[in-house]
Amino acid sequence: MATGQDTLFERFLAPVLGQLLDREAMLQLRRSVDWAAAADQFGAVGYPDYYQTGNFHGIEGGYLSPDAAVTYDPITQYVLPPNETWVRQNLVDTIQGQPRRILDLGCGTGSTTLLLKQAFPKAEVIGLDLSPYMLAVAEQKATAEGLSVTWIQGDAAQVPFADASFDLVSASLLFHETPPSVARAVLAESHRLLKPAGEIAILDGNQRTLRWAGWLNDIFEEPYIREYASGSLDAWMGAAGFESVRTEDFWMIHQVTHGVKPADYSLPAYK
Numbered sequence: 001m002a003t004g005q006d007t008l009f010e011r012f013l014a015p016v017l018g019q020l021l022d023r024e025a026m027l028q029l030r031r032s033v034d035w036a037a038a039a040d041q042f043g044a045v046g047y048p049d050y051y052q053t054g055n056f057h058g059i060e061g062g063y064l065s066p067d068a069a070v071t072y073d074p075i076t077q078y079v080l081p082p083n084e085t086w087v088r089q090n091l092v093d094t095i096q097g098q099p100r101r102i103l104d105l106g107c108g109t110g111s112t113t114l115l116l117k118q119a120f121p122k123a124e125v126i127g128l129d130l131s132p133y134m135l136a137v138a139e140q141k142a143t144a145e146g147l148s149v150t151w152i153q154g155d156a157a158q159v160p161f162a163d164a165s166f167d168l169v170s171a172s173l174l175f176h177e178t179p180p181s182v183a184r185a186v187l188a189e190s191h192r193l194l195k196p197a198g199e200i201a202i203l204d205g206n207q208r209t210l211r212w213a214g215w216l217n218d219i220f221e222e223p224y225i226r227e228y229a230s231g232s233l234d235a236w237m238g239a240a241g242f243e244s245v246r247t248e249d250f251w252m253i254h255q256v257t258h259g260v261k262p263a264d265y266s267l268p269a270y271k
Contacts (some may be wrong), residue, residue: 021074029137035066038136039151050179054223063174069133072109082251088112090250091172091203092119094258099123099167103193105156105186106130106174110138110149112203114160116170117147123167128159157185164195173201176210176228180236183228187240197263200242206255207233233257241265 047064056062059071080087092115100123103163104113107127117125125147135151142149154160156174169190175183190200210229234257237245242259249255 012135020078021071026070026074030066030070033066033069033133033136033140035133035136035261039132042132042135042151045130045153046153047130048155048157048182050182050224054177055221056177056223063129063131063134066133067122069109069131069137072134073111073137076111080254084111085115087250088115088172088203090248090254090256091149091170091201092116094201094248094256095119095168095199096258097167097197097199099199101166102126102168102170103128103159103161103166105159105169105171105190106177107138107151108134108173110135110141110151112170112172112180113138113149114142114145114147116168117142117149124150125201126152128152128154128156157182157189159193161193164198165245166193166198167195168199168201169194170201170203173234174204175202176205176222176225178228179224180227180231183231183233184236184240187236187242190240191261194261196261196265200237200261202233202257204233204257205229206249206253207231208249208255209252 024037039212051062052064054062056068059065059068062068076177077084080084089110091112099120104116104127107129110127113125114129117123123250127138130153132153135153139151156171171186174186178186181235202242203211205225205228207229210225234245234247237259241261243262245257245259247255247257
């Protein structure tokens with residue numbers, strides 16, 4: 001699974017996590033999903049170059065490997081201190097309205113998506129991700145919790161929905177895994193998808209902390225995290241047209257950014 005790079009993760013954290021992870025549970029999950037059928041179920045999409053070439057988290061093939069889906073939740077629970085659910089709940093807590101239609105971009109295995117559905121049970125909630133394998137795990141989790149969520153395979157920079165069709169767009173741990181040009185495209189797409197006065201909420205690594213604590217960038221194999229750390233999500237959101245942009249730190253290593261599409265926004269008139 002590893003790419004061969006002698007990262008800090010491989011030297012120090014992997015042995016520790018190896019003692020904490022429930023390997024039998026991961027094997028059961030690996031065996032319980034028909035991964036080929038999952039790929040067929042969600043339908044093939046065109047994968048961006050950055051997504052195909054990035055060995056995210058040191059896994060060969062990145063999120064286009066079932067191994068990423070099997071290991072994601074067991075590992076993430078230990079790398080989002082102080083508690084993964086608390087960290088994700090921070091995003092939910094920033095939401096000011098009562099959204100009726102929610103789109104969770106880069107939803108992965110659906111951990112934040114399911115929290116959104118629990119917080120807004122009457123809302124239509126859609127989780128979108130490029131990886132059919134992550135979506136297969138997300139669907140399994142939703143079924144186990146008895147939650148109705150629609151899972152769609154797709155690119156967050158090119159979403160197959162109409163303009164102004166969502167009240168809330170969210171993203172958790174997505175932007176540090178994309179080149180800045182893609183991050184800006186995702187924000188522009190989010191702005192297009194939101195209704196006037198719609199909200200955007202983003203959870204990710206703390207850019208300020210990542211800038212001065214460079215060693216954090218070396219813990220996991222994240223191809224674009226240094227570019228993410230050198231940027232400003234606030235500035236990117238402002239450039240995309242969002243107002244009232246605010247970022248709050250959580251435990252120094254996380255940040256939640258919230259913004260609003262202007263209430264008086266109207267689509268450009270083309271001749």
